[in-house]
Every structure is written in structure tokens, then in C-alpha cells.
Amino acid sequence: MSAAARAAHPAIHLPVPILLALGAALLIAGQPLAAGIVPSSGMGDRSGMGGGVDAVSSGPPSAASASPPEAATIGRGVIDDQATVVDLSGYRWPLEHARITQAFGPASDGLFVVDGARFHDGLDLANFCGARILAAHDGVVIGAGRHVLDVSGWAGDVAAYGARLDTKQLWGTLALTVVIDDGNGYRSLYVHFHRVDVIVGQVVHAGDVIGLEGSTGHATGCHLHYSLYSPRATSLFDTNPSEVTRSYLPAAEIARIDPLSVMPPLEAGWITWGWGARDGS
Numbered sequence: 001m002s003a004a005a006r007a008a009h010p011a012i013h014l015p016v017p018i019l020l021a022l023g024a025a026l027l028i029a030g031q032p033l034a035a036g037i038v039p040s041s042g043m044g045d046r047s048g049m050g051g052g053v054d055a056v057s058s059g060p061p062s063a064a065s066a067s068p069p070e071a072a073t074i075g076r077g078v079i080d081d082q083a084t085v086v087d088l089s090g091y092r093w094p095l096e097h098a099r100i101t102q103a104f105g106p107a108s109d110g111l112f113v114v115d116g117a118r119f120h121d122g123l124d125l126a127n128f129c130g131a132r133i134l135a136a137h138d139g140v141v142i143g144a145g146r147h148v149l150d151v152s153g154w155a156g157d158v159a160a161y162g163a164r165l166d167t168k169q170l171w172g173t174l175a176l177t178v179v180i181d182d183g184n185g186y187r188s189l190y191v192h193f194h195r196v197d198v199i200v201g202q203v204v205h206a207g208d209v210i211g212l213e214g215s216t217g218h219a220t221g222c223h224l225h226y227s228l229y230s231p232r233a234t235s236l237f238d239t240n241p242s243e244v245t246r247s248y249l250p251a252a253e254i255a256r257i258d259p260l261s262v263m264p265p266l267e268a269g270w271i272t273w274g275w276g277a278r279d280g281s
């Protein structure tokens with residue numbers, strides 16, 4: 001990894017709730033961010049979600065009077081690495097009646113390393129094998145199947161990794177995956193399908209069935225691994241070095257954001273926390 005890339009690490013400079021609040025402030029103002037103006041409403045539907053964070057309480061108390069009532073109806077937004085506002089509203093749960101079996105964050109078996117700790121770069125949801133996986137957001141399919149390395153958000157060249165898969169005929173061991181450009185600067189990755197029901201170029205709407213829950217790739221059971229990244233982001237998650245050595249994976253991927261920061265409340269998808277899923281155990 002280059003020195004510049006290391007300088008960009010760690011990936012996330014501000015807690016997501018603060019980014020959300022800042023983004024909403026920009027959306028409200030419709031112009032460059034004015035320092036100190038942080039809405040105190042508009043994202044208060046996150047109660048019951050993991051992480052113990054609440055965008056409402058992250059803003060200064062005095063901001064309440066500065067926020068117009070319309071803030072409550074404005075979608076979520078973040079400021080990406082390029083300091084542009086991205087509207088991350090319009091997301092729904094890609095698997096319903098499911099349990100969160102692993103959160104986004106530190107995890108002893110995570111493929112990545114963030115701030116010196118192994119890290120799980122997405123949200124795992126599970127109910128039963130063969131359950132329908134839904135598009136979490138409107139978008140266009142840009143990857144479907146196993147040959148999705150170029151759109152999976154790796155940082156750097158994937159040629160060596162792909163060549164090893166060719167030589168050892170290991171493509172079949174990879175997870176069936178769908179990558180959708182959500183049209184808002186972010187891409188959704190859906191991993192471990194039993195069957196993929198969309199093709200590259202297909203336009204999907206939130207809630208459309210895109211395949212069936214499975215356990216292809218590195219999985220101990222049927223579940224959906226869902227993650228979100230922006231190809232514009234410059235922050236990185238380091239790949240576990242032993243995996244880089246063993247399988248020639250690129251040394252880093254583009255940093256992901258916590259899917260819980262864009263999802264509606266758990267209740268909207270009949271989602272519950274699985275045992276031990278919140279603490280990375």
C-alpha cells in the first residue's frame with residue numbers, strides 16, 4: 001500500500017450520525033455548509049437500531065430552533081470524501097423477517113483490518129435458505145454472478161487475484177454476488193446468493209426480487225452479506241495481510257459505510273438482532 005493510501009487511513013473521519021446530520025443540513029440549506037448549523041430533526045427514525053447512536057441527539061441543542069419544520073421530511077444524506085452531498089434515502093431491508101447475525105464492525109474473523117482490528121465490512125442478515133433477496137434501493141445492476149471483481153470496490157489491481165482463480169480454477173468457490181449502482185453515488189453489494197435472478201444492465205426498483213438467499217463462497221450457512229461503498233471514496237480498509245499473501249487479494253478495499261446508517265428502523269423489515277451479533281463475537 002502506498003504512503004498516500006496509508007495517510008487516508010483510518011477510513012471514517014466522522015461518526016456516521018454526524019455525517020448524516022451535516023448532510024441533512026446541506027440538503028436543507030441547498031448550499032455550502034454553514035458551520036454550526038446541524039438539524040436536530042429529520043433522522044429521528046433510527047430508534048431501535050444497533051450501535052446505540054441517534055442522529056437526533058448528536059446535534060447541538062441550540063440547533064433545534066434553527067431547523068425548519070421541513071427537516072423532518074428530508075431524506076438522509078452524507079458528505080462523501082469529495083465533500084459532496086449524497087442523499088441516502090430510499091433504502092429498505094433487502095431481507096425481511098431476518099436476524100442480524102453479524103454487524104458491521106470489529107469481528108475476530110473479519111476479512112479486513114481497520115484501526116488494527118479485524119473488521120467485518122458489511123451487515124449479515126439471515127432467515128432461511130432460499131428466501132427472497134430484495135433490492136434495497138432503486139438502481140442498475142452492474143455486477144451479477146461471480147465475475148464481479150471490477151465492481152466490488154477493491155482498491156488497486158485485481159489482475160493477480162483473478163489470474164490465480166483462473167489458474168487454479170477457483171472461480172466456482174466464490175460467492176454469487178450482485179452489485180447495484182444505487183444512483184446516489186453508492187453501490188450496494190449483495191453476497192452469498194443461492195441463485196441470482198438479475199443480469200447486468202437491468203434496472204431494479206427497491207423491493208424487486210434479485211435472487212435467493214444462499215451460502216455460496218466463504219459462508220458457514222445461508223445468509224446475505226450486504227455492504228455499501230462509494231467508488232468516489234478515497235478511504236480504505238486494509239485486507240487481512242495473510243489473505244493477501246495466500247490468495248493475492250488486493251491489499252485494500254474502498255471503505256464501506258455501515259448499512260444500518262441508511263436502513264429504516266428494524267421494525268420496518270421485521271428484523272431482530274441475533275445472539276451476540278452486536279458485539280462482534
Ligand SMILES: [Zn+2]
Pocket residue numbers: 102120122123124224225226
Ligand atoms: Zn458478512
